[in-house]
Amino acid sequence: MPVSVSDALKARLKDPGLLNAHAYIGGEFLVAGSGKTFAVTNPATGEEIAQVVDLDRADIAKAIAGAKLAQRDWAAKTGKERAALLRTWFDLMVAAKDDLAEILTAEQGKPLAEAAGEILYGASFVEWFGEEAKRVYGETVPGHQADKRIMVIRQPVGVAAAITPWNFPNAMITRKAAPALAAGCSFLSRPAALTPLSAIALGVLADRAGIPAGVFNVVPSSDSSGVGKEFCENPDVRKLTFTGSTEVGRILLGQAADQVKKVSMELGGNAPFIVFDDADLDAAADGAILCKFRNNGQTCVCANRIYVQDGVYEAFTEKLTERVAKLRIGNGTEEGVDLGPLIDTDAVEKYRTHVEDATSKGAKVHAACETDLGGTFVAPTILTEVTQDMLVTREETFAPLAPLIRFRDEGQVIGMANDTIFGLASYFYAKDLSRVYKVAEALEYGIVGVNTGLISTEIAPFGGVKQSGLGREGSRHGIEEYLEMKYICLAV
Ligand SMILES: NC(=O)C1=CN([C@@H]2O[C@H](COP(=O)(O)OP(=O)(O)OC[C@H]3O[C@@H](n4cnc5c(N)ncnc54)[C@H](OP(=O)(O)O)[C@@H]3O)[C@@H](O)[C@H]2O)C=CC1
Ligand SMILES: O=C(O)[C@H](O)CS(=O)(=O)O
Numbered sequence: 001m002p003v004s005v006s007d008a009l010k011a012r013l014k015d016p017g018l019l020n021a022h023a024y025i026g027g028e029f030l031v032a033g034s035g036k037t038f039a040v041t042n043p044a045t046g047e048e049i050a051q052v053v054d055l056d057r058a059d060i061a062k063a064i065a066g067a068k069l070a071q072r073d074w075a076a077k078t079g080k081e082r083a084a085l086l087r088t089w090f091d092l093m094v095a096a097k098d099d100l101a102e103i104l105t106a107e108q109g110k111p112l113a114e115a116a117g118e119i120l121y122g123a124s125f126v127e128w129f130g131e132e133a134k135r136v137y138g139e140t141v142p143g144h145q146a147d148k149r150i151m152v153i154r155q156p157v158g159v160a161a162a163i164t165p166w167n168f169p170n171a172m173i174t175r176k177a178a179p180a181l182a183a184g185c186s187f188l189s190r191p192a193a194l195t196p197l198s199a200i201a202l203g204v205l206a207d208r209a210g211i212p213a214g215v216f217n218v219v220p221s222s223d224s225s226g227v228g229k230e231f232c233e234n235p236d237v238r239k240l241t242f243t244g245s246t247e248v249g250r251i252l253l254g255q256a257a258d259q260v261k262k263v264s265m266e267l268g269g270n271a272p273f274i275v276f277d278d279a280d281l282d283a284a285a286d287g288a289i290l291c292k293f294r295n296n297g298q299t300c301v302c303a304n305r306i307y308v309q310d311g312v313y314e315a316f317t318e319k320l321t322e323r324v325a326k327l328r329i330g331n332g333t334e335e336g337v338d339l340g341p342l343i344d345t346d347a348v349e350k351y352r353t354h355v356e357d358a359t360s361k362g363a364k365v366h367a368a369c370e371t372d373l374g375g376t377f378v379a380p381t382i383l384t385e386v387t388q389d390m391l392v393t394r395e396e397t398f399a400p401l402a403p404l405i406r407f408r409d410e411g412q413v414i415g416m417a418n419d420t421i422f423g424l425a426s427y428f429y430a431k432d433l434s435r436v437y438k439v440a441e442a443l444e445y446g447i448v449g450v451n452t453g454l455i456s457t458e459i460a461p462f463g464g465v466k467q468s469g470l471g472r473e474g475s476r477h478g479i480e481e482y483l484e485m486k487y488i489c490l491a492v
Pocket of ligand 2: 167172298299300301455456
């Protein structure tokens with residue numbers, strides 16, 4: 001099939017040039033050596049919106065070789081020079097926010113307003129690490145002998161390769177590319193086959209920003225495992241950064257082990273959301289709506305289990321029910337829609353399996369907005385009388401399903417909250433200061449939201465413990481993932 005993009009989607013854009021279905025390699029927009037393409041469809045309508053270039057391992061090996069050459073000159077620039085180019089890229093992203101949101105909603109399904117929010121969130125990493133590019137400090141250490149001078153410098157790792165998921169097709173790429181480029185690395189982005197157009201649009205803007213050819217590359221491919229193997233087996237790739245499920249993270253970690261490749265992993269979650277009896281219940285219900293239903297529940301930091309202390313269980317359930325009833329489901333391009341479709345039929349199947357398993361073990365469907373939209377649209381649903389033995393508390397649902405579990409006291413809920421292989425995000429609502437300190441310290445998670453359901457920001461270290469990942473993204477720590485530390489011992 002020839003490379004193509006939807007005329008209808010193009011017509012929605014102020015700048016149709018942002019809608020591109022080619023690979024962006026070495027500063028050029030290219031087709032695959034095989035001429036192959038793969039289809040991208042709109043999850044809300046099922047319509048095809050593009051035929052995207054489908055690279056194979058040989059194409060990607062060439063892109064890696066080009067990125068290696070480009071990285072040398074890129075690293076030779078000063079941090080200030082890299083910062084200026086990243087700032088220009090940031091400015092172009094913000095200026096193109098509405099068009100980038102249209103493209104993102106068309107391929108991923110989230111409502112336009114939420115997509116625009118993701119564009120600004122994604123751009124914030126480029127802004128932040130553009131500033132950090134000028135602050136890659138070294139150190140001098142007092143010598144251990146009179147004739148020794150000790151210095152520590154930090155240098156870019158080299159070529160960095162990224163594999164990212166479909167749920168944040170813009171921000172998950174910039175959260176990696178920005179620190180990589182700021183550090184002086186070159187970068188290859190392999191986006192999820194479901195949502196490659198947002199990544200290619202970032203390539204269009206990188207090109208316009210004047211980021212040198214070969215520094216930022218987008219290598220779309222339907223062969224996810226083949227790309228993973230190339231990134232892990234090609235010795236010119238010095239850093240692999242992955243965001244996605246823990247299952248795939250394990251595969252990549254195994255493949256990267258052979259060359260002891262530097263890796264960072266942002267993996268799956270199973271976030272507890274705890275409402276204590278001293279919580280502000282209206283704030284907790286508002287926070288639960290944000291935390292559970294953002295991106296239709298398709299984020300790794302969504303509340304996956306909602307624990308409510310016995311004394312406030314009924315009151316909180318009613319407040320949450322009132323709010324869920326107001327959620328509007330529909331095509332993300334329609335005004336006022338809160339929830340779009342799930343990404344695909346597998347996601348719908350998982351949602352149904354979790355509901356059926358829970359109700360078969362005694363849970364009750366307390367509220368479910370009706371929807372006859374068909375396709376991959378599902379009703380936001382509240383389950384009550386949920387228990388720890390149900391799939392919905394063991395696995396990441398990744399859908400608009402809110403399971404409410406009763407608990408007696410702090411000790412019991414901390415035990416239940418920590419009873420998982422995951423450790424990414426957690427949340428709780430309480431007022432007592434002593435309780436806040438003790439619970440925040442006792443939760444085994446990389447992120448704890450206290451009296452808030454929204455923790456995502458470029459200025460804080462995002463990442464998990466246990467089987468939710470390795471490393472941190474964002475904050476002053478995020479650039480470390482793309483740097484090597486060198487110790488110089490100088491005899492004088
Ligand atoms: N911690 C975090 O920040 C995040 C974690 N996640 C987690 O990921 C899951 C949902 O996202 P989803 O995209 O389905 O996750 P997947 O892990 O299935 O996919 C993530 C990416 O990995 C690719 N991939 C799949 N199999 C392989 C392989 N064998 N080798 C190399 N790459 C591969 C996918 O390609 P393709 O899709 O084209 O097959 C996609 O680009 C959930 O568990 C969610 O919690 C998601 C986002 C953020
Ligand atoms: O992919 C995800 O789920 C994101 O990491 C969540 S966030 O960065 O938007 O919080």
